[in-house]
Each structure stands twice: as C-alpha cells, then as structure tokens.
Amino acid sequence: MELKSIRIYIPEGCNIILGQTHFIKTAEDLYEIVVTAASQAKFGIAFTEASGPCLIRSEGNEQELIDACVKNLAEIGAGHVFMIILRNAFPIAVLNAVKNCPEVCSIYCATANPVEAVVAETGQGRGILGVIDGFPPRGVESEPDRSGRREFLRKIGYKL
Numbered sequence: 001m002e003l004k005s006i007r008i009y010i011p012e013g014c015n016i017i018l019g020q021t022h023f024i025k026t027a028e029d030l031y032e033i034v035v036t037a038a039s040q041a042k043f044g045i046a047f048t049e050a051s052g053p054c055l056i057r058s059e060g061n062e063q064e065l066i067d068a069c070v071k072n073l074a075e076i077g078a079g080h081v082f083m084i085i086l087r088n089a090f091p092i093a094v095l096n097a098v099k100n101c102p103e104v105c106s107i108y109c110a111t112a113n114p115v116e117a118v119v120a121e122t123g124q125g126r127g128i129l130g131v132i133d134g135f136p137p138r139g140v141e142s143e144p145d146r147s148g149r150r151e152f153l154r155k156i157g158y159k160l
Helices: 026-037 063-076 095-099 143-155
Strands: 002-008 014-021 042-048 056-060 081-087 104-111 115-121 126-133
Touching: 002 063, 002 126, 014 095, 014 115, 014 126, 026 042, 026 056, 026 081, 026 095, 042 063, 056 063, 063 081, 095 104, 104 115, 104 126
Parallel strands: none
Antiparallel strands: 002 115, 014 081, 014 104, 042 056, 042 081, 115 126
C-alpha cells in the first residue's frame, strides 16, 4: 500500500464539503439539497462512481465550481467520494441536510482552509483515509480572542 497526500484546490472565497457516498443518484440529490438549503449559493458538485463505468458525475449552477470539483476528485482518484464547492454560502447552511442524504456515508471535512486528502492506494484502487484541514494550534484562546470570536459570529449573522 502506498500513502499519498493530495492537495485540494479551493477557489478563492469558497468552502468545500468532502465526503464518502455510495450511489449514482448522489449528485442530483446533493444538488437538490444545496438549492433548497442555500438558494443564494453558487456551487459545484461531483461524485465518483466505484463500479460500472466508474465515471465522475457532476452537477451545479456555476461551471467554474463544477470543474474544480471534477479536477479535485480526478486527482484524488478514489471511488464513492463526493465534493461540494460553495460560493456565497457557508457549509453550516447545508451540512446537516447533506449528512441526512441517504447516500452519504460520512463527511471528511467542511472548510475553507487549505486541505490535503490522505489517500491510500492498493492494487484495487484508492481510498481516502482522512484529511489534513488547516494548520496546527498555535496557542490557547485568550479573553481578547474570545471577544473577537463572538464579535465575528455576530458580524456574519450567526449570533444575535
């Protein structure tokens, strides 16, 4: 077995959701979820089949984001993986609905941070073992940091 680290491309100003799924209707079901939960979002979705023709299936409403999803999943090269790239919406707006999608098995990450997928490759194929999301901690939150966090959440409308 060989381990690889695949850097995920995230377009400027976007967030991603990366997960594992299992059925051909994933791309359409995730499309419906994003449109319903975040109608203002621009997004791309891609899903990799793991049997039959083993194609990368895609949907979305912004071609640049669809193309980025397809490119990322082609580089990862693992079956039954999906990616959503969101613009004008945060993952929190759609994440619970995505997790409740019957095809979705698990979520690896939902982030705008730099991300690397840790991929194992065997004679059969590839699979994602996990992700490296962002950077390691640099310290412990202080009172000014706590105040800044709370102010930021109110500024972007997630708290009153």
